[in-house]
Amino acid sequence: MKAGPARDWVRAWLPGRSAVDARERWRALLGAAIGIAFTGLLCHLFADAVGDAVWLIAPLGASAVLVFALPASPLAQPWSVLGGNTLSVLVGIACARWIPDAAWAGAIAVGAAIGLMFWLRCLHPPGGAAALLAVLTHSTHFSFALFPTLANSVLLVLAGVLYNTLTGRRYPHVQAAPKQAPPDARFSxxxxxxxxxxxxxxxxxxxxxxxxxxxxxxxxxxxxxxxxxxxxxxxxxxx
Incomplete structure (x- = not known):
């Protein structure tokens, strides 16, 4: 293989340059850190009070990336976060309870979670991780969907609404009603x-x-x- 094609092949796997400036990057990373800290501290206090050992789920880190770094994304909107994480965990719990083989349970849980999120219009990539988490940790109690999953998601969304609003980002990013195109518009x-x-x-x-x-x-x-x-x-x- 020549050097030129090889270099082009490698370059095709690399991401393009980001158009986001340093200020926006700092805004996003600080927001994610604050959101996880806010969620974790409150849920940790509640878990200590009720004697629950699990107070924060790992997929929430991915949710934080979407909520604070991509607040305009349809995948980061409140219903996507709440429904995507919670419903996917419910699917994972069901698979963990009734499918003995963990590999098959994980595969079916992720696939079914994606189908459910499509159907209910709450597609959220961390939901796939949440479904798999429930299987791999063999979570068989449906209460896991309420705490910590739903509680984590609600608090993260609240932090996202407050932080994004204060830093000049619209969240939730509500879809605007279609406008009539002007007469000289090139597309409708x-x-x-x-x-x-x-x-x-x-x-x-x-x-x-x-x-x-x-x-x-x-x-x-x-x-x-x-x-x-x-x-x-x-x-x-x-x-």
Whole structure:
């Protein structure tokens, strides 16, 4: 294999450069740390009071990444966090109780959890980990779905609402109602729907944000062309 193709093959596995600046990175990492600390401290106090040994679930770390680093993502919205984690743990508990083989139980739990999250519109990647966690720890009591799973998720969402609002991020990121496209628009809402239907994959961006980004990109390109044309005209006039 030549050096060129080999280098291109390796580069294809590497992520592209992030457009997020240092300030936003600090905002996200501090928010996640605060959210986990807030959730962990309160749940730890409650667990000590009732004598429960488990007070924080590992998949919540992944939920924190979504809530604080991607607050606009459909996968990070409150219902996705609450429903995705809690329902997936319930599926995992059911599989742990009634499927003897742990490997099969884990596989079925993750697959069933994804199907349930799709059906109830609460797709949340940490939910797959939550379902598998219930199987691997052989959690057979359905109360595990309430505490610590649901309690953790509720507190993390509350922390996300407060922190994201204070730091200038809209959370929950409510889907805006479709707007009528202006007469001079290059695309309509129906065009977006048609393209998304053909794409037929989960997008980690809301529909209204996607439309807004397309519109802003068109405007940016138009401004550059207009600015270049004005400069060219001025140069010709001066000449």
């Amino acid at each position: 809402q129906a065009d977006i729907d048609a393209v998304l239907a053909r794409y037929n994959q989960v997008l980690d961006i809301s529909r209204d944000d996607l439309a807004s980004l397309i519109q802003q990109t068109e405007l940016e390109a138009w401004l550059k062309r207009a600015s270049g044309g004005a400069c060219f005209g001025a140069a010709c006039t001066c000449g």
